[in-house]
Amino acid sequence: MGSIVCSKVSQGHIIENKALSKDFYLMKVDLGVGAGAPIRPGRFFMLRSWGTEPVLSRPISVFDADGATVSFLYKVVGRGTKLFSGLKPGDAITCDGPHGNGFPDNPAGDAAGVSAHDGTAGESGGGTTGDCGGDTTGDAAGVSAHDGKAGESGGGTTGDCAWDTTGDCTGDCAGDTTAKHIGRTKIAMVGGGVGIAPFYLACKVYRGLYPDMRLDVYLGFSDEGILIKEYMDVADKVTVNVGGFVTDDVDAAQYDAILTCGPEIMMRVLYQKYLASGSGAQFHVSMENRMACGIGACLVCTCKNKSGNKKACKDGPVFPGHEVFGFA
Numbered sequence: 001m002g003s004i005v006c007s008k009v010s011q012g013h014i015i016e017n018k019a020l021s022k023d024f025y026l027m028k029v030d031l032g033v034g035a036g037a038p039i040r041p042g043r044f045f046m047l048r049s050w051g052t053e054p055v056l057s058r059p060i061s062v063f064d065a066d067g068a069t070v071s072f073l074y075k076v077v078g079r080g081t082k083l084f085s086g087l088k089p090g091d092a093i094t095c096d097g098p099h100g101n102g103f104p105d106n107p108a109g110d111a112a113g114v115s116a117h118d119g120t121a122g123e124s125g126g127g128t129t130g131d132c133g134g135d136t137t138g139d140a141a142g143v144s145a146h147d148g149k150a151g152e153s154g155g156g157t158t159g160d161c162a163w164d165t166t167g168d169c170t171g172d173c174a175g176d177t178t179a180k181h182i183g184r185t186k187i188a189m190v191g192g193g194v195g196i197a198p199f200y201l202a203c204k205v206y207r208g209l210y211p212d213m214r215l216d217v218y219l220g221f222s223d224e225g226i227l228i229k230e231y232m233d234v235a236d237k238v239t240v241n242v243g244g245f246v247t248d249d250v251d252a253a254q255y256d257a258i259l260t261c262g263p264e265i266m267m268r269v270l271y272q273k274y275l276a277s278g279s280g281a282q283f284h285v286s287m288e289n290r291m292a293c294g295i296g297a298c299l300v301c302t303c304k305n306k307s308g309n310k311k312a313c314k315d316g317p318v319f320p321g322h323e324v325f326g327f328a
């Protein structure tokens with residue numbers, strides 16, 4: 001039996017459509033009613049603000065969502081996005097979605113928000129299992145215990161507790177998984193150009209789900225940075241690279257999960273770097289292939305995966321890194 005594709009088409013209205021730079025715009029839309037399905041980071045809407053021409057709606061990721069208000073960050077590259085850029089408050093826009101799978105609710109697997117390791121060498125390795133936290137009896141003991149000096153507690157093997165940002169270690173917190181020295185699962189979100197879009201909502205959602213999770217955002221731009229303050233408001237650390245390679249800034253070995261979205265070459269380089277680092281992180285990649293229907297019916301967005309061809313719109317756009325980059 002074939003699968004049934006459900007989506008919800010909302011007749012939305014523009015609340016605001018603001019130019020952020022020469023090509024980038026942030027558009028806030030009132031859907032009128034709630035979306036057709038939960039809006040998780042990495043999901044997208046098929047948008048159109050015209051009648052019959054152009055024929056196809058355009059896929060745009062959710063930048064932010066709050067009730068019936070959804071925001072989109074877009075770059076003007078052609079006819080459709082040019083039409084979006086001319087929209088004024090009150091204008092109508094058809095929003096079909098949200099579509100796709102989005103980034104996982106728990107990007108680091110079992111480690112999310114519970115791991116007590118600090119990610120330094122000699123510890124329990126990447127924290128992808130989340131089972132080293134506060135182990136005072138087993139293998140982790142002796143490596144996770146800090147040395148009792150204020151502000152430089154954990155690590156054991158390196159003497160630098162990456163997590164004690166407060167400097168108020170009392171010297172007796174070894175193995176304490178409930179208090180100040182609990183390890184924080186570390187997530188890197190690496191975006192290039194409009195590929196930064198999903199990570200604003202991702203930060204907000206992950207912060208809500210896992211208050212202890214460390215959220216590092218890497219923003220790569222070719223000529224001008226945008227929305228930096230906004231990302232600083234929701235992330236623990238924001239690294240901005242203008243005109244260079246944002247992948248150079250990421251130390252993959254530090255993280256329990258790496259999420260990326262942007263030009264395919266950027267994501268592929270990041271994946272190679274991650275492999276070379278020996279990182280045990282989960283790696284999630286968002287593939288923004290060209291799309292037509294956006295709901296799994298036309299095969300335009302077919303994406304070659306290790307386990308066979310997949311539809312980026314329906315099976316993705318988020319895939320495990322090894323599925324899209326882990327083969328020749």
Ligand SMILES: Cc1cc2nc3c(=O)[nH]c(=O)nc-3n(C[C@H](O)[C@H](O)[C@H](O)COP(=O)(O)OP(=O)(O)OC[C@H]3O[C@@H](n4cnc5c(N)ncnc54)[C@H](O)[C@@H]3O)c2cc1C
Pocket residue numbers: 044058059060061062072073074075076077078079080081082194197287288289290291317
């Ligand atoms: C799942 C998904 C999420 C996306 N999220 C965003 C987003 O948040 N913000 C944003 O600005 N863009 C996003 N895109 C890309 C966006 O859909 C395209 O830039 C847009 O459809 C181009 O439409 P256009 O009519 O302006 O350009 P067109 O006239 O159709 O094309 C102009 C140029 O854009 C290129 N282009 C067309 N489609 C894509 C595509 N899918 N990816 C990359 N380049 C493309 C073409 O190769 C061409 O060079 C996303 C794409 C996908 C598949």
Ligand code: FES
Pocket residue numbers: 290291292293294295296297298299300301302311312313314
């Ligand atoms: S865009 Fe039609 S199947 Fe994906």
